Amino acid sequence: MSMIRGRVWKYGDNVNTDVIFPGKYTYTVSDPKEMPQYALEDLDPRFAKEMLPGDVIVGGTNWGCGSSREQAVMCLSEAKLGAIVAKSFARIYYRNCLNNALPALTCPEAVDAIQNGETIEIDLSAGEIRCAAGIFDFPPLPEAVMDIFEAGGLIEYTRQKLDADKRG
Amino acid sequence: MAQTFAEKILAKKAGLSHTVPGQIVEITPDVALSHDNTAPIYGIFQEMGGRRVFDPEMHAIFIDHAAPAPTTKHAENHRVIRQVVAEQGIENFFDVGRGICHQVLVEEGLALPGEVVLGSDSHTPHAGVMGAFAAGIGRSEMASIWAVGSLWLRVPESMKITVEGQFQPGVTAKDLALKVIGDLGADGALYISVEWHGEAIRAMSLSQRAVLPNMMAEMGAKNSFVPPDEKVIAFLDGRARRPFELVLPDEDAVYAQSHTYAAGDIEPMIACPHTVDNVRPLSQVAGTRAHQAFLGTCTNGRLEDLAAAAEILKGRNVAPGTRLVVIPASSQVYLDALKAGYIEIFIEAGAAVESPGCGPCMGNHMGVPAVGEVSVSTANRNFRGRMGTKESDVYLASPAVVAATAVAGEITHPKDL
Numbered sequence: 143m144s145m146i147r148g149r150v151w152k153y154g155d156n157v158n159t160d161v162i163f164p165g166k167y168t169y170t171v172s173d174p175k176e177m178p179q180y181a182l183e184d185l186d187p188r189f190a191k192e193m194l195p196g197d198v199i200v201g202g203t204n205w206g207c208g209s210s211r212e213q214a215v216m217c218l219s220e221a222k223l224g225a226i227v228a229k230s231f232a233r234i235y236y237r238n239c240l241n242n243a244l245p246a247l248t249c250p251e252a253v254d255a256i257q258n259g260e261t262i263e264i265d266l267s268a269g270e271i272r273c274a275a276g277i278f279d280f281p282p283l284p285e286a287v288m289d290i291f292e293a294g295g296l297i298e299y300t301r302q303k304l305d306a307d308k309r310g
Numbered sequence: 311m312a313q314t315f316a317e318k319i320l321a322k323k324a325g326l327s328h329t330v331p332g333q334i335v336e337i338t339p340d341v342a343l344s345h346d347n348t349a350p351i352y353g354i355f356q357e358m359g360g361r362r363v364f365d366p367e368m369h370a371i372f373i374d375h376a377a378p379a380p381t382t383k384h385a386e387n388h389r390v391i392r393q394v395v396a397e398q399g400i401e402n403f404f405d406v407g408r409g410i411c412h413q414v415l416v417e418e419g420l421a422l423p424g425e426v427v428l429g430s431d432s433h434t435p436h437a438g439v440m441g442a443f444a445a446g447i448g449r450s451e452m453a454s455i456w457a458v459g460s461l462w463l464r465v466p467e468s469m470k471i472t473v474e475g476q477f478q479p480g481v482t483a484k485d486l487a488l489k490v491i492g493d494l495g496a497d498g499a500l501y502i503s504v505e506w507h508g509e510a511i512r513a514m515s516l517s518q519r520a521v522l523p524n525m526m527a528e529m530g531a532k533n534s535f536v537p538p539d540e541k542v543i544a545f546l547d548g549r550a551r552r553p554f555e556l557v558l559p560d561e562d563a564v565y566a567q568s569h570t571y572a573a574g575d576i577e578p579m580i581a582c583p584h585t586v587d588n589v590r591p592l593s594q595v596a597g598t599r600a601h602q603a604f605l606g607t608c609t610n611g612r613l614e615d616l617a618a619a620a621e622i623l624k625g626r627n628v629a630p631g632t633r634l635v636v637i638p639a640s641s642q643v644y645l646d647a648l649k650a651g652y653i654e655i656f657i658e659a660g661a662a663v664e665s666p667g668c669g670p671c672m673g674n675h676m677g678v679p680a681v682g683e684v685s686v687s688t689a690n691r692n693f694r695g696r697m698g699t700k701e702s703d704v705y706l707a708s709p710a711v712v713a714a715t716a717v718a719g720e721i722t723h724p725k726d727l
Contacts, residue, residue, distance in 0.1 A: 156496045156585060160693040161700075165672035169346055169376055170383050172353075184695040204497035204530060208693060209672070210432040211347075212449040233501050233532055234432060238448040286334035286462055296450045300358040300457050307458075 144267040146224035146245065148196035151189060152258035155202035159214040159235065161185040168211050177213055178221035195222035198264065200256050202228065206235025212242070219244040225264055227271060227280075229253050240287050241296035247271070252278035312560040314468035315535045316503035319443045319557045323426050331467040331566070338460045340552075341420055341437075342368045343429030344452055345411045346375040349390040351430060354453035363398050364459035370402040370420050371395055372411035377667040379406070380675035409640025409666035412436035412524065412608040417642050419549035423538040424557040428452070428461060433608055433690065435531060438523035439516060440546070441538030441556060443503075446527065466503045466532045467566035468559075473510040475573040480724060482618075483514060483521035484610060484688070484708040486571070488579040491529050492589025494569070500530035502566065505559060507537065510573035516541055517614040524609050525690050528586040535559075578723060581706035584694040592711060596721050600705075601683040603634045603716035606664075607671050610688035610709050611639030613646045619713035620652035622724050628660040629719030635677035636661045637669040661716070673698030686715045 161184040163177065171177060182189040199205075199218070205228035206214060215238040218226070225245035239246035245266060255275035256262060262273040271278045283291060293299035311328045313321065321328050324335040344351055348371050355363075363369065371391065379385035388406065395403040404414050412433055415421045423441030427434060430452040437444035447461065455461050471490060491498070504526045511519065523534035538556055546554070578592040605611070605619050616638065628634045636656045638644035644666055647653050656663055662677065670677040671689045678698035679685050685697055685704045692704035705721065714724040 156587075158585075158693045160672075160691075160696050164695055166674065166698055168672075169387055169674075170381070172350055172387075184700045204500060207496055207530060208432065208691065210430055210434075210446045210448055215448075230497060230500060232497075232530055234446050234448055237451065241448055241450045284334065284464070296454050297354060297358050300360075300454045303458055304359045 144265065146196060146198065146264040146266065148194065148198050148224045148261065150198050150200050150256055150258055150260050150262055151186070151193065152200040152256065153185065153202070156204045156207055157185060157201055158208035159206060159211055160208055162206065162214040163211060163217050165209065168213060171213070174216050174220045177217035181217040181221060193221060193223070196224040198224045198262060199226045200228070200253055201226060202253065203230045205231050207232040210234045212238045215239050215242050215244055227252055240283070240291055243291055243295040247280045249278055249280040252280070312562040312564065314503065314563040314565060315505055315557065315559040316443060316466050316468055316533065318559065319424065319426065320463065320465050322557060329465045331465050333465045334462050335465060336460050337426055337463050339368065339428040339455065340422070340425035341370050341415070341427040342452060342455050343370050343411055343415060343427060343431065343434060345372045345431060346387060347430055347449055348394060349387050351449050351452045351456065352390070352394045354450055355456045358453055358457050360457040363456045366399045366401070369400045370415055371400055372404045372408070372414060373406050374410045374667045375672070376674040377406040378665065407641055407665055409643070410608045410611065410668055413612065413639040416440060416520070417640055419546060419551045422546070422550055422552060422554040423542060424555045428455065432527045433524055435526050435534045436520060436524040436608060438534045439520040439536050440542055441535065443533050443535070445533045466501055468503045468505060469499055469567040469569070470505050470507060470565040472508040472568070472570045473506070473573050474508045474570065475510055476513070477510060477573045477576065480710060481576055481578060482708045483518040485576055485579045487521055487525040488581055488589045488706065489576050491525065491587050492579065494529055496528065496530065496585055496587040498529045499526060501532055504529070504531045504534040506535070511536060512539060515614060516545055517612045521609055528690055578708065578711060580711065580721070581692055583692060583703040583705065586690070586692060586706065592707065592721070592723055595705070596723060596726070598721040599684060600632055600686045600715050600720055602677065602679055602685045603632065603712045604670060604677060604685055604687040604689065605634070605709055605712050606637030606639065606669055607689040608639060609690040611637060611643065613643050615688065615709040616643065616647045616652045617650065618709045620655045622710055622713040622717065622727070623659040624655050626659055626717045628716045632716055632719045633677070634659070634661040634716040635664060635670065637664045637676065638666050640666050670697055672696060686712055686721060688712050
């Protein structure tokens with residue numbers, strides 16, 4: 143879990159949730175397993191066909207702006223995307239990533255250096271991104287949300303919390 | 311210690327004397343808003359091991375995003391929601407036809423000053439018009455609130471936007487919101503609490519003010535706040551569901567950013583394809599052919615918006631080759647517009663008037679564009695593919711401009727008709 147290795151899919155600034163997971167599917171596609179086939183449909187039709195588990199999306203500023211739809215994260219976490227590295231994230235999108243245990247890493251310097259299509263390595267525990275251009279550090283996740291991340295996501299985290307409450 | 315609105319209200323709700331930006335607090339919201347996504351949220355709630363919701367009174371549930379149901383699949387989704395509402399004993403449920411969640415929450419006296427509204431919808435900040443702290447969250451987060459009653463929030467930095475002076479006739483809150491988003495960019499207020507101050511804001515009607523927090527989602531804001539005043543108190547008289555207490559920022563609070571605008575300098579603005587911050591003065595794109603004009607949404611589907619459009623459409627016709635779709639934001643707005651004679655004006659002008667809800671805003675139904683077509687809309691979002699097909703252009707403008715565009719068949723300022 144702490145080591146991620148995969149091919150880079152690089153995109154620009156302000157990539158919004160409508161192109162990551164189109165609104166027209168939000169109430170017709172409800173099974174998470176069906177979501178990956180629509181991932182980035184209106185941005186890069188090749189992505190859904192060719193991405194492999196562990197691959198990494200590299201985005202510019204404000205990745206995931208727009209709707210609160212969690213499918214825009216689930217279509218990627220279900221496909222076992224390794225991580226998203228961006229210059230910055232839209233707020234709800236960022237929360238949705240952490241809540242689905244998809245690493246969302248803010249590292250503007252790495253984004254500028256990483257080339258589309260190259261293979262990179264991310265060491266989550268060391269806080270390092272290793273690419274052809276060098277090694278870049280990223281800030282650790284906020285401590286208060288690490289528990290959710292470590293539980294494997296908010297669903298599992300809340301389940302554990304409910305169980306603990308029941309046991310009293 | 312001087313505090314901004316966000317710092318003060320989150321401290322109050324967390325039982326602390328004060329908070330600082332970056333601090334993480336655990337909050338129990340006063341309102342948990344969900345809409346057509348209630349059925350999937352319930353599924354996640356069950357997956358979490360939830361059986362009974364933490365507090366049924368906290369919930370406000372709406373069917374508005376695809377309502378009435380356009381397909382059997384949507385209808386099945388609605389059926390599950392009604393079942394959940396009945397099983398869990400949720401009283402604040404607003405079914406097909408009542409209207410758009412953000413508008414109805416305000417009309418029903420459920421958005422109150424000094425309260426916290428969390429909603430599984432990105433335009434939840436809308437409720438900031440009543441002086442609430444209102445922020446959008448994801449589905450899993452909403453399910454977690456259903457289960458345990460609380461959620462972590464990061465105390466945001468704050469931005470103060472002050473608007474002084476008076477607007478020129480025909481310039482609206484929509485033009486101000488577009489101007490600010492164009493200036494500061496789609497990530498201009500990322501994670502930030504945006505407060506609106508100044509005499510031009512105080513002079514606005516509540517209907518106009520609502521456009522501002524509604525559209526701050528398009529600048530990345532976490533929440534947006536208009537200080538509640540005597541207009542808000544008068545509106546809530548006999549309407550508020552609970553006693554409330556105003557929370558106001560301190561005069562000497564510290565803001566991460568401050569911006570000042572002169573209302574008199576703002577001209578009619580329009581957001582061009584395919585981002586909300588691609589904003590230009592209307593005059594620069596006037597003359598662009600429009601196939602469809604859409605008047606409605608949580609941003610601009612209120613009585614005052616319909617009145618502005620009716621004033622232009624009275625005695626005129628929608629241009630041949632152009633459609634006008636009108637969707638009142640709520641059943642209350644619809645009824646008031648009917649009594650005021652606006653609906654008659656729209657129908658006589660050749661408009662299609664649809665039942666309250668989100669309509670074609672995110673491409674669900676009731677007037678989605680064809681490939682290659684141009685829509686001019688009063689909505690808040692114009693991303694590629696937003697209205698259904700990525701092969702179409704969406705422009706965003708004020709109700710009067712949308713009405714004038716319907717009449718002329720091309721993007722038009724009302725004064726040029």
